[in-house]
Amino acid sequence: MTDQINVQAAADKFLAAIGRPLASWAEACVKCGLCAEACHFYQATKDPKYTPAWKILPIAKAHKARTGFLGMLGLAPKITEKDLKEWEELIFDTCNMCGRCTLVCPMGIDIASITGATRAAMAAAGVGPEDLFAAAENSRDRGSPLGLSPEKLEDRLEWLADDNEIDLPLDKKGADVLLTVSSIEMMKYPDSIVSMAKLLNHAGVNWTFSKKGYEATNFGYLTGKTDIAKTMTMRIVDAAEELGVKAVIIPECGHAYGVMRWQAANVIGRPLPFEVFHITEYLAKLKREGKFEFKPYSKPFTYHDPCQISRRGGATADARYLMEGLATDFREMTPTANSNWCCGGGGGVQAIARSAPIRYKVFKIKTEQVAATGVDTLVSSCANCRLTMDEAKAATKWTGGLESIVEILAEHLVTKDDD
Amino acid sequence: MDLLDFARGPAINVAMAVLVFGVLWRLLAIVFLGKPVDRTVPRLGTPGPFMAGVREIARRMVPHPTFAFAERFAFFNGWVFHVGLAIVVFGFRPHILFVKNLTGLSWPALPSGVIYAVGAITALSLTAALIKRLTSPVQRFISTADDYVSWLVTMAPVVTGLAAVGHVGARYETLLAIHILSVAVLLIWLPFGKLFHAVLVFLSRATTGAFLARRGV
Ligand code: SF4
Ligand code: SF4
Numbered sequence: 001m002t003d004q005i006n007v008q009a010a011a012d013k014f015l016a017a018i019g020r021p022l023a024s025w026a027e028a029c030v031k032c033g034l035c036a037e038a039c040h041f042y043q044a045t046k047d048p049k050y051t052p053a054w055k056i057l058p059i060a061k062a063h064k065a066r067t068g069f070l071g072m073l074g075l076a077p078k079i080t081e082k083d084l085k086e087w088e089e090l091i092f093d094t095c096n097m098c099g100r101c102t103l104v105c106p107m108g109i110d111i112a113s114i115t116g117a118t119r120a121a122m123a124a125a126g127v128g129p130e131d132l133f134a135a136a137e138n139s140r141d142r143g144s145p146l147g148l149s150p151e152k153l154e155d156r157l158e159w160l161a162d163d164n165e166i167d168l169p170l171d172k173k174g175a176d177v178l179l180t181v182s183s184i185e186m187m188k189y190p191d192s193i194v195s196m197a198k199l200l201n202h203a204g205v206n207w208t209f210s211k212k213g214y215e216a217t218n219f220g221y222l223t224g225k226t227d228i229a230k231t232m233t234m235r236i237v238d239a240a241e242e243l244g245v246k247a248v249i250i251p252e253c254g255h256a257y258g259v260m261r262w263q264a265a266n267v268i269g270r271p272l273p274f275e276v277f278h279i280t281e282y283l284a285k286l287k288r289e290g291k292f293e294f295k296p297y298s299k300p301f302t303y304h305d306p307c308q309i310s311r312r313g314g315a316t317a318d319a320r321y322l323m324e325g326l327a328t329d330f331r332e333m334t335p336t337a338n339s340n341w342c343c344g345g346g347g348g349v350q351a352i353a354r355s356a357p358i359r360y361k362v363f364k365i366k367t368e369q370v371a372a373t374g375v376d377t378l379v380s381s382c383a384n385c386r387l388t389m390d391e392a393k394a395a396t397k398w399t400g401g402l403e404s405i406v407e408i409l410a411e412h413l414v415t416k417d418d419d
Numbered sequence: 420m421d422l423l424d425f426a427r428g429p430a431i432n433v434a435m436a437v438l439v440f441g442v443l444w445r446l447l448a449i450v451f452l453g454k455p456v457d458r459t460v461p462r463l464g465t466p467g468p469f470m471a472g473v474r475e476i477a478r479r480m481v482p483h484p485t486f487a488f489a490e491r492f493a494f495f496n497g498w499v500f501h502v503g504l505a506i507v508v509f510g511f512r513p514h515i516l517f518v519k520n521l522t523g524l525s526w527p528a529l530p531s532g533v534i535y536a537v538g539a540i541t542a543l544s545l546t547a548a549l550i551k552r553l554t555s556p557v558q559r560f561i562s563t564a565d566d567y568v569s570w571l572v573t574m575a576p577v578v579t580g581l582a583a584v585g586h587v588g589a590r591y592e593t594l595l596a597i598h599i600l601s602v603a604v605l606l607i608w609l610p611f612g613k614l615f616h617a618v619l620v621f622l623s624r625a626t627t628g629a630f631l632a633r634r635g636v
Contacts, residue, residue: 020454021626027449028623030616031566032497033557037489048560067448069611104486106479106497107620108627262634265458275460314462314635338636339485 005081010125014062014079017117023067025114026060028107029053035101035111040342041094044361050094052101052111058087058118084127091118092129093355096346097255098307103339112312115347119224128223129352136219140228144183145219145351150211156186157209164194167201171243172208177282178245178274179207180216180236182253184383192252192383195410196279202413203291207249213239216256217384221263222348233264240274247275249282252406254308254346254382261313278309279406280381284318293414300329300375301403304366304389305340306382319381319405326412331373341365343380345388356395363392367400376400379408423592426599434603441610446618462635468628475628476621496547503541507577510534535584542577545570565612572608575601 018026035052036042042050062079070076097112105111122128135145143149148156154170161168169175179200185192200207213236220228240248250257257278265272277285286292303319310316316337323330333340344362349355366389370378378400380386389402420428466474482490508514510529519525549570552558579601581587583594608614 018452020449020452020622021630023449023452024619024622024626028616028619030613031552031558031561031563032493033555033561034486034490034493036557037486042557046556048557051557051561053561067452069445102627102631103483104490106493107616108475108479108624110627110630113630262459265460266455269458271458271460311636312634314465316636335485339483 004126005084006125007079007081007084010084010121010127011062011065011079013121013124014059014117015066017120018059018063018067021110022059022113022117023063025107025109025111026056026063028109029056029060030107032106034104034106035109038101038104040100040344040362040365041358043365044344044358049090052095053109055087055090055095055111055118056109056114058083058091058121059114062121084122084125087118088122088127088129091115091122092132093349093352094358096307096342096344096349097312098342098346099312100307100339100342103311112347116221116224119222120226121224123224123226129354131353132219132223132348132351133225135348135351136223136225136228139215139217139219140231144186144215145217146183146187148181148183148186148215150214153181153186153209153211153214156190160190160194166194166197168193168197169208171210171212172206173243175206175208175243176246177205177207178213178236178240178243178248179209180248180250180256181209181214182217182251182256182383183215184217184253184387185251188387189383189404189407191407192404195404195407196249196251198410199283199286199292199406199413202415203286203289205286208243208245210239210243212242213237216250216253216260218256218259219348219351221259222255222351226267229259230267233259233267236260237264237268237272240272245274247277247282248272250276250278252279252381252383252386252404254306254313254384255348257313257315258308278313278315278318278381280309280318280322281315283406283409284321287322292409294326294409295412295414295418296328297326297408297412298328299377300331301327301377301379302331302333302370302373302375303336303405304333304343304378304380304385305337306380306385307340307342307346309381310340311338322405322409326409329375331375333369333373341369343382343385343388344392345384346382350384350388350391356391359388360392360395363389363396363398367396367398370400377403379403379405381405421592421596423596423599426596426603430600430603431606434606438606438609441607442615442618445610445615446622449619449622457633459633461633465632465635468625468632471628471632472625473628474632476624478628479624492551496544496551500541500544500548503537503544504573504577506537507534507541507580510537531584535581538577538581538584542574542581545574545577549574568608569612569614572601572605573614576605 065076065078095115099112157168218232261276344359511534512528579598583598
């Protein structure tokens with residue numbers, strides 16, 4: 001994207017990132033091609049360049065150039081500007097870091113981690129989609145990728161609180177739990193925020209939002225801009241530490257959960273002094289404690305597993321547990337749970353405008369999955385999946401409905417008013 | 420020194436030395452890179468890295484249920500030539516004698532007829548793997564010279580071994596010498612190309628097992 005491509009910076013970044021895990025993966029591929037079967041980008045296009053194994057090439061080349069037998073003699077080819085440019089589309093536009101290909105690989109190679117490391121190297125070199133990079137820079141400079149500054153957050157919370165007659169605490173001293181937001185929700189699906197608040201208030205949780213650390217999405221991580229990833233993580237960590245909360249809740253957003261739950265401690269270099277929950281995990285915990293009673297939800301529906309919450313997050317069962325006793329006609333799609341197909345928008349791909357045509361093709365896989373269940377409502381627990389699918393729905397004229405699990409739970413909550 | 424003496428003597432000895440040093444070098448180069456410390460809190464009730472690693476090594480011996488259909492040829496054929504190679508390498512009397520001379524270890528051999536049959540099946544299975552690689556657009560696209568060289572150096576000892584026991588094409592001694600030389604080439608190539616997956620498979624799978632188990636997947 002930029003005029004100046006710093007190949008050396010990419011090579012250095014690769015070298016710094018490659019420890020035992022990445023090296024084992026980068027060297028182990030037997031070129032069996034099975035991973036193509038698992039990747040929606042290959043399945044939607046049948047173009048062999050979308051074979052996940054092909055995405056190993058830059059890191060493998062950079063690694064070999066420094067550490068292989070020939071590399072040590074200085075004879076191995078080095079990574080070039082052309083490599084970085086050529087792989088930009090594969091590493092950014094057409095990898096959701098969804099981990100589906102990891103399931104199928106006989107060698108267990110984790111392409112998602114390889115993509116993550118390769119993005120960091122490319123970002124260091126100045127290679128990557130401009131709009132995705134802008135989202136990261138906006139997050140750093142204005143608080144959020146969609147321009148949700150602390151002041152705007154306060155405004156919008158006030159407006160939502162008034163409009164919905166609900167308590168939305170901000171910077172409440174003594175709170176036990178810090179609730180974060182995804183700016184996608186705040187700007188496009190505010191009902192989801194009101195729903196989380198309604199459920200937490202009902203369960204008697206002592207929670208708050210914070211002006212200091214509210215944005216859960218982390219475009220620093222998605223772009224591979226590690227400094228921005230750290231800044232975004234630190235905002236939440238600082239807010240949580242200042243408030244002294246015991247837990248941080250990540251809203252309906254997949255990668256935000258992945259980053260805070262499975263990376264943040266490593267990003268900041270010390271264990272987090274609080275627990276991290278995805279909203280479905282936290283609500284499931286409250287449900288187990290007997291805090292909720294729900295009215296039946298009788299619309300037939302199926303559930304889309306956000307990759308970073310299910311396959312990469314380990315919270316697959318909680319969404320099902322939340323639907324138990326509430327949904328009267330819930331149908332699992334095939335394949336489902338940890339094997340579910342990705343929406344095509346994860347890993348920041350949703351924010352890359354030029355990837356829209358291929359995302360729409362990928363969406364067809366999802367609509368076919370939904371059609372096979374015989375329902376026309378698709379529920380999810382990630383605002384980014386929802387936005388990806390909402391856009392694709394409009395573009396492909398799909399007639400099904402897209403809903404949020406948290407909103408359904410809040411709508412069907414049995415409250416005092418129901419008595 | 421005739422060709423057979425050369426093959427049995429310096430050639431195979433050098434090849435074995437290259438194998439041992441090559442494998443150790445490449446493996447240690449990876450191991451010494453070190454593992455980044457993971458400060459995240461593992462999900463409650465999940466196995467530790469060692470158990471998770473062992474579990475993953477075992478789990479990937481069979482296809483993932485979701486992809487069983489897509490993987491059917493690769494897994495079936497893969498199993499056939501891997502097991503076939505193991506049977507031929509470790510079940511044939513002359514091979515066992517070779518190992519005994521080298522290490523003092525020995526074990527019962529399989530009947531020669533079985534070895535010949537397994538050798539033939541292995542050669543067919545490797546041929547099928549090559550045809551698949553050449554005809555599948557995905558595999559052809561991602562394959563490099565390493566994949567074809569690795570195929571060739573694996574196939575060569577099987578074919579030359581079958582030719583030697585069948586006395587096809589030349590004197591037995593010459594065929595045997597060629598067979599041993601082809602094994603030497605295989606041993607020398609193993610640490611450098613993709614055949615090193617024979618070692619890396621454990622490391623790669625175990626790494627993924629530990630990575631995913633921590634998250635409770
Ligand atoms: S499935 Fe694994 S080993 Fe096979 S080509 Fe893909 S990355 Fe390589
Ligand atoms: S992580 Fe997902 S999107 Fe990326 S290559 Fe693998 S299957 Fe495809």
